[in-house]
Amino acid sequence: MSFVMCTGSESTLKNCGSSGWGKSNRDHSKDAGIICSEVRLVGGSRCSGRLEILDDQSWVSVCDAAFDQQDAEVVCRELDCGAPVQVLGEDAFGKGDAQMWTQEIQCRGNESQISFCSISLSHKQSCTSDHNVGLICSGYTDAKLMNGSDSCSGRVELRFLNEWGTVCDACWDMRAASVLCRQLNCGIAVSVVGLDWFGEGSGEIWADVFDCDGNETKLSECSISSWSRAECSHRRDVGVVCSDSSLAVHDGLVRLSGERQCEGELEVSIHQVWRRVLLDSWSLTESSVVCRQLGCGSVLNFSGSSSSSPEHSHECVTGFQCSGSEAHLWNCSSPQTLNCSSTQQLSITCLGENNNIWADSSVVSDQ
Known part of the structure; x- marks a missing residue:
């Protein structure tokens, strides 16, 4: 087979799309190989989640009392996820519907797969699905x-x-x-x-x-x-x-001073001072440059608002003119700095995936 296209949910390869059986013109130097794992992390990401291991063709959850840091080292290594960052209990990634594995895993920590570790057949934990072990690995x-x-x-x-x-x-x-x-x-x-x-x-x-x-x-x-x-x-x-x-104090850096990185009142650093930008002569073109510079995707809208930064009320800027293709605002035509006579400070909302809570930027506001 060649050009095999699966969604991942198929039960057999014949249910996947392909160019058909026996129709490949490739030689055996391109033969595919796979390594299957008897361990997986569920409910998080590829390298984090509730730990499940394959036992007699069924996936089972692992009790947090039967798992330690050395076991975690092996699981992260087997999944090609680097090293363990945190071992979590108390249903950190949900209960799931798998049966509980209550026997204790005893890894030395240097094994390449969890199946190479010893299992204590006599040591069983009394454990419920409320105590599934979770694991966060990082490569x-x-x-x-x-x-x-x-x-x-x-x-x-x-x-x-x-x-x-x-x-x-x-x-x-x-x-x-x-x-x-x-x-x-x-x-x-x-x-x-x-x-x-x-x-x-x-x-x-x-x-x-x-x-x-x-x-x-x-x-x-x-x-x-x-x-x-x-x-x-x-x-x-x-x-x-x-x-x-x-x-951090160079000209041309921009920030949106609201609670979100991709939404708020625009300020630009000029001569090592953060100055608010006025609505005058501003357009969607300049807004798109700001959103791009902040890594916030495209612009959703902009508007005027009353200033929420009275400490900067005497330092304003206006007059940016961009073509729209600039990587950052400082590539646009030079603005004018002036005493603030307008209370209409520019607010921008970007339509980007990075529209999340931003850390306080006051440490650089007065440098």
Whole structure:
């Protein structure tokens, strides 16, 4: 067979689409092989979820009292998910409908598969589905920012197991950026940028979608929801500017000062001061550039609003003119700075997946 196309739910390969049996013109140098696992994580992502193992052709859940860190090391390794970040009990990923496995797994920690571990046949736990063990693994073992002005700004590069790669901008938001800045001891994220800010990387492009709540201390603690279906290339390598970077006070950075990264009142950094932008002479064209610069997709709408930043009321800017193709607002024609005579500050709502709660940016507002 060749060109086999399955959805994953079929019970046999003959139910999948293909060019037909015996119709391939390929030789045996292209023969496919697979390795099946007797362990899986359910209810989370590929590398996180409720642990289930295959026992006599049936999937069974594992009691949290019968599982420890050494067992977790083996499961993460078998699933090609790196190392365990957290072992969770108390129904962290739901009860499921599998029967409970109550015998104790006894791994040394260096086995390649859970089936190579010993099982204590005499030691059984009294366990209910309320105590299914859950596991979070992460193959991302290191991170760095490249091609920036310092170690706290640059193109995001992550090491998955032993291989470094860049991150697609479709898979990244301000919360993940803030976790990365914290992991690198660089404060919080000031801006997420793409396109030509820090140049194109090389090698692998990681398309995992990081679902961080923003309070984690490192990226490996964030869950990974899915493998992005966005078309990614090195032209879409994402970059981050952290608050401890010298770039955090450079002209041209933008932020939306509401509670969400992709919605709020627009401010731009000019001469190391955050200035609010007025509605005068603003259009959808300029809005689209701002949404792109923030990694927030396309613009939904913009409007005028009364200022919620009285401490900046004497510092305003107007007069940006963009063609719409610019990567960031500073590539547009130069604005004018002026004393604020208008109370109509510009508010923008972007239609992007990154419209989530943003960390407080006050640490950079007065630098």
